[in-house]
Amino acid sequence: MSRVIVFVENFDGHVNPTSWEALGLGSTLAQQWGVPVTAVVFGKNATALAEDAAQYGADHVVVCEDETLATYRLEPYAALLAKLVSEHAPKLVLGVGTNIGRELFATAAADVGGGIITEASEVSVDGDTLTATRPAFSGKVLMKMSVSAPNAFLLIRARAFKPNSKDASRKAEVTTVSPVMAEADISTKVESFTPETSKVNLSDAGIIVSAGRGIANNPATPPAGVADATIWKAQHGFETVVQPLADVLGAAVGASRAAVDAGYISYDHQVGQTGKSVNPDLYIAAGISGAIQHQAGMRNSKVIVAINKDGDAPIFKMARYGIVGDLYEVLPALTEALKKKLGK
Amino acid sequence: MHIVTFTRSTPDTTAKVEVNGKGEVTWGDAATVVNPWDEYSLEEAIVQAKNVGGKATVIAIGTEMHNEALKHSLAMGLDAAVRVWSDGLDVTDSLHWATAAAAAVNKVGDVGLVIFGKESVDTGTDQHIYQTARKLGWTMLSYVAKILELDAANKTIKVEKVLEGGKQVLTAKLPAVISVMKGINEPRYPSFIGIRKASKAEIPVWSLSDLGVTLPAASTQLVGYSNLPVQEVVTEIIDGATPQEKAEKLVEKLLEAKVL
Numbered sequence: 131m132s133r134v135i136v137f138v139e140n141f142d143g144h145v146n147p148t149s150w151e152a153l154g155l156g157s158t159l160a161q162q163w164g165v166p167v168t169a170v171v172f173g174k175n176a177t178a179l180a181e182d183a184a185q186y187g188a189d190h191v192v193v194c195e196d197e198t199l200a201t202y203r204l205e206p207y208a209a210l211l212a213k214l215v216s217e218h219a220p221k222l223v224l225g226v227g228t229n230i231g232r233e234l235f236a237t238a239a240a241d242v243g244g245g246i247i248t249e250a251s252e253v254s255v256d257g258d259t260l261t262a263t264r265p266a267f268s269g270k271v272l273m274k275m276s277v278s279a280p281n282a283f284l285l286i287r288a289r290a291f292k293p294n295s296k297d298a299s300r301k302a303e304v305t306t307v308s309p310v311m312a313e314a315d316i317s318t319k320v321e322s323f324t325p326e327t328s329k330v331n332l333s334d335a336g337i338i339v340s341a342g343r344g345i346a347n348n349p350a351t352p353p354a355g356v357a358d359a360t361i362w363k364a365q366h367g368f369e370t371v372v373q374p375l376a377d378v379l380g381a382a383v384g385a386s387r388a389a390v391d392a393g394y395i396s397y398d399h400q401v402g403q404t405g406k407s408v409n410p411d412l413y414i415a416a417g418i419s420g421a422i423q424h425q426a427g428m429r430n431s432k433v434i435v436a437i438n439k440d441g442d443a444p445i446f447k448m449a450r451y452g453i454v455g456d457l458y459e460v461l462p463a464l465t466e467a468l469k470k471k472l473g474k
Numbered sequence: 475m476h477i478v479t480f481t482r483s484t485p486d487t488t489a490k491v492e493v494n495g496k497g498e499v500t501w502g503d504a505a506t507v508v509n510p511w512d513e514y515s516l517e518e519a520i521v522q523a524k525n526v527g528g529k530a531t532v533i534a535i536g537t538e539m540h541n542e543a544l545k546h547s548l549a550m551g552l553d554a555a556v557r558v559w560s561d562g563l564d565v566t567d568s569l570h571w572a573t574a575a576a577a578a579v580n581k582v583g584d585v586g587l588v589i590f591g592k593e594s595v596d597t598g599t600d601q602h603i604y605q606t607a608r609k610l611g612w613t614m615l616s617y618v619a620k621i622l623e624l625d626a627a628n629k630t631i632k633v634e635k636v637l638e639g640g641k642q643v644l645t646a647k648l649p650a651v652i653s654v655m656k657g658i659n660e661p662r663y664p665s666f667i668g669i670r671k672a673s674k675a676e677i678p679v680w681s682l683s684d685l686g687v688t689l690p691a692a693s694t695q696l697v698g699y700s701n702l703p704v705q706e707v708v709t710e711i712i713d714g715a716t717p718q719e720k721a722e723k724l725v726e727k728l729l730e731a732k733v734l
């Protein structure tokens with residue numbers, strides 16, 4: 131029987147919540163085709179997570195908790211996904227374009243000879259042909275591509291599609307499968323793993339507070355003996371004015387490349403053409419001029435707020451709201467105003 | 475051991491890219507540059523080839539436009555450059571592309587490591603990388619932040635890899651394909667002598683028949699390009715006597731816009 135397969139990304143026993151967005155789109159498309167949705171969950175806790183997958187819309191769940199899949203590795207994951215696809219010849223294999231999703235889908239697609247489209251923000255189907263819109267040239271233009279069932283692979287952008295609301299009464303049939311590769315046949319060995327320190331993931335953040343080179347204009351005086359006064363000022367600014375605002379908003383912290391290159395904050399925070407491409411509901415840019423490469427990463431934000439002391443900064447042209455002023459005065463005032471209003 | 479890296483030319487990042495009336499993507503008279511992500515892979519190929527006492531070759535697949543990136547690579551210090559091109563090669567289909575790329579790597583011979591940049595700034599479809607690895611049948615290690623060890627004699631590699639959830643240290647057997655992140659190294663600028671030498675270099679072109687491959691039918695179709703929908707942003711500058719007053723007004727607006 132034909133079906134839609136949705137890959138549910140599980141990292142160390144936790145589902146990447148954007149996977150439910152893929153499951154949401156998967157159930158819409160499956161309905162149009164009149165076929166069921168099968169969720170696939172590998173790794174730690176997979177059997178327990180199958181219940182969540184059912185509640186978010188899966189009709190069947192295929193799980194594999196084998197030790198070889200406990201920690202994500204491309205080889206055993208791709209081999210098993212490709213095998214499931216060859217067995218079921220699904221109309222579509224659907225997932226989210228995370229680091230894992232991207233390599234896993236491209237690899238499995240190569241194995242079964244399926245076509246793949248990534249970064250989709252809009253999708254339509256006409257018979258067995260699926261057409262998707264994705265950004266091209268760093269989001270400066272859009273590109274439409276089509277792929278045909280069976281064995282079509284599609285990765286969506288985070289936050290482009292809505293998950294189904296969770297329905298606690300929904301149940302699914304769960305099937306446990308065996309891995310394809312034995313440990314001895316897997317070339318890649320994991321020696322160690324260090325979890326990431328940053329609190330919120332930029333790609334699926336609903337609100338982002340970003341700062342740029344302007345963060346270095348901190349009026350605070352560095353303690354005696356610091357190696358680099360500018361870096362100290364900028365880092366102190368991220369800690370004392372950017373992070374507290376992000377905390378009241380439940381937001382992720384972003385940065386311009388100028389701030390990253392100057393060593394003010396680590397690269398995982400960079401937004402833009404050579405950083406992350408984000409699409410939050412609210413993007414606050416403080417002390418960022420709005421260079422075209424920065425815009426490339428954040429132009430899809432629903433509402434943009436610019437805070438800059440230079441009223442002519444290009445960032446104001448794309449902002450819905452602007453405050454002309456010193457970020458060291460405006461951000462703390464904003465944090466206070468939010469605390470008052472949101473009762474925190 | 476030979477190291478191969480892939481690159482191509484992309485429009486300068488400041489270029490204004492638009493779709494014209496004929497549906498073609500244009501960037502006026504803006505220059506093309508080596509794909510910015512590849513500066514790191516090119517640098518890494520030079521460094522690693524030197525470490526293992528091997529040679530580094532750079533390959534571009536596409537039209538003459540990509541000679542630009544190849545010359546830049548030679549000027550940086552890559553040992554050799556090749557362009558792969560035949561009419562009918564569909565570079566928008568990754569599976570198609572990867573079949574040609576894998577054949578080119580095999581033709582170079584004795585390759586232990588293929589290094590890619592993280593993605594292209596224009597298409598951003600890094601799937602080319604993973605599918606090349608699969609067509610070669612080699613181990614794939616993506617998002618590499620550091621090569622901790624490359625052992626040509628024992629044919630092993632140890633890398634630090636970035637995942638959304640954190641950092642993994644992985645070991646694998648060679649031959650392997652890796653993609654590298656910004657920050658893995660400080661890419662060098664081409665030297666004056668390098669630029670002079672590169673400008674004179676003849677870049678060989680390998681056709682599909684030189685590679686001895688017949689390509690599969692493309693698995694995806696490009697329907698077309700379009701400009702972004704015009705978004706009329708009306709910017710409202712929030713006024714007020716004090717930062718506090720401005721901040722309070724902004725919060726009201728954001729609550730009205732339902733984004734908090």
Ligand SMILES: Cc1cc2nc3c(=O)[nH]c(=O)nc-3n(C[C@H](O)[C@H](O)[C@H](O)COP(=O)(O)OP(=O)(O)OC[C@H]3O[C@@H](n4cnc5c(N)ncnc54)[C@H](O)[C@@H]3O)c2cc1C
Pocket residue numbers: 341342343344345347385386387388389400401402403404405406416417418419420421422423424427437438439440443455456457458487510
């Ligand atoms: C190949 C390439 C790729 C690139 N990729 C990226 C990318 O991915 N992301 C990215 O961001 N950039 C990228 N850039 C860099 C980009 O061109 C800009 O240089 C960069 O975005 C500028 O960062 P900025 O706005 O923080 O700094 P600036 O342009 O220096 O702007 C600083 C702003 O802060 C304001 N300011 C100063 N002090 C204060 C204060 N106290 N209060 C309020 N405002 C203040 C100033 O008025 C100014 O507008 C790339 C460039 C190239 C060539």
Ligand SMILES: Nc1ncnc2c1ncn2[C@@H]1O[C@H](COP(=O)(O)O)[C@@H](O)[C@H]1O
Pocket residue numbers: 480481482509511512515533534535536565590591592593594595597598599600601602603
């Ligand atoms: N036509 C091409 N020729 C050579 N290298 C390429 C080509 N297309 C993509 N690459 C390289 O493959 C990597 C991934 O690019 P992409 O898959 O286009 O995002 C980057 O290092 C690119 O430079």
